[in-house]
Amino acid sequence: MNKITNNGFILIVDDNPTNLSVLCEALNSEGFRFRVAVDGESAIAQAERNQPELILLDVQMPGIDGFETCYRLKANPVTQNIPIIFTTALADTESKTKGFSLGAVDYIPKPFAQEEVIARVRVHLQLKQLTESLEQQVSDRTKALQQAQVKLVQQEKLSTLGELVAGIGHEINNPINFISSNISPLQEHIAAVTELLLLYEQEYPNPTAKITTTIDDLNINFVLEDMGKILNSLKLGSERIRNLSNSLRNFCRSDRDTKISANLHQGLDSTLMILQHRFKANGDRPRIEVIKNYGVLPDINCYIGQMNQVFMNILANAVDAVDEAITQGKMNNLIPQIKIATEIDSEEFVVIRIADNGIGIPERLKKRLFEPLFTTKVVGKGTGLGLSIAYQIVVEKHEGLLEVNSQLGLGTEFIIKIPT
Structure with missing residues (x-):
């Protein structure tokens, strides 16, 4: 059997001093850490404050019984994944079935046999660790x-x-x-x-x-x-x-495998030239004004084709944000604008700011913007890959930073930082 790590503790819930003594002695003999609660309410409070690895829960207790305690623990997102083993003298099928239906993983009958208590505790601790390990592997593989x-x-x-x-x-x-x-x-x-x-x-x-x-x-x-x-x-x-x-x-430019010395202003201007048809006035809105405030930048060693893709994704999103603000009537007679500014900061990073006065991004969504397949756009309009690709290019390929500042209804600013 695989070794069980004992970083956590086991919560024993029982109002009978004799039962508590037997369980504590059994767990202590094997080096398990444990804590004690004498009723359901205090057990729930303890489990919420500091989640145990496993709960040994008596069925018959004063106040709320073990079944109700189990139900409340499983209904709480904080404690719902903690394995629960019932300790009870009730050996009838109906009681066992009820316990399992509430989410318990096992029963230990009274009176206790120390060897059985240790064996069942070990099995369920190991099952919990294997489950967590598998879930972590699935999460890592999915990512x-x-x-x-x-x-x-x-x-x-x-x-x-x-x-x-x-x-x-x-x-x-x-x-x-x-x-x-x-x-x-x-x-x-x-x-x-x-x-x-x-x-x-x-x-x-x-x-x-x-x-x-x-x-x-x-x-x-x-x-x-x-x-x-x-x-x-x-x-x-x-x-x-x-x-x-x-x-x-x-x-x-087909330089995806090697960095070359490149002029980022030329990349920005090339992208603006390609997108110029989207800045023009149409039947729904006036022309989008593009304001450039370029600082003095040296040529940067980078994957210029990929950086141009970053500019394209962010500028295209800026146009979409302005269009959406106008569609929803939230421009408040402002002139649609996209501002682009560049500079070298005090840490010798090239900083490129691309800001719009469009619809803005809710605070709850900002932290998810760079997740793969996440999009704030309507079905059929966005793939949810543009900004995640931009993030990979800036952060992973260029060891830079990609940040976003936004206020709902006031616009959005993306900040690109790459080392010189």
């Missing part, structure tokens, strides 16, 4: 499986997103390079044609009636001016597409 699931989801999301972005970036780059590289020659050609038309106008000031009519219909001066504006628009548009392409590539 490990949840963490493994989060990591697998994170890796799959990054891998899938990386492949998608790489494909989009490649497809965007080819046509945008073609457009961009042809804008300058087109400008030169249009300038040359414009110069030729002006020269023709100077050399032949009196064209035929047909040419004059065509020029008037075409409004040549407007066309020449408008072509320049169109070219400028094409140039601006191609630059914006190129910036978006660069942002996509910066957001999902």
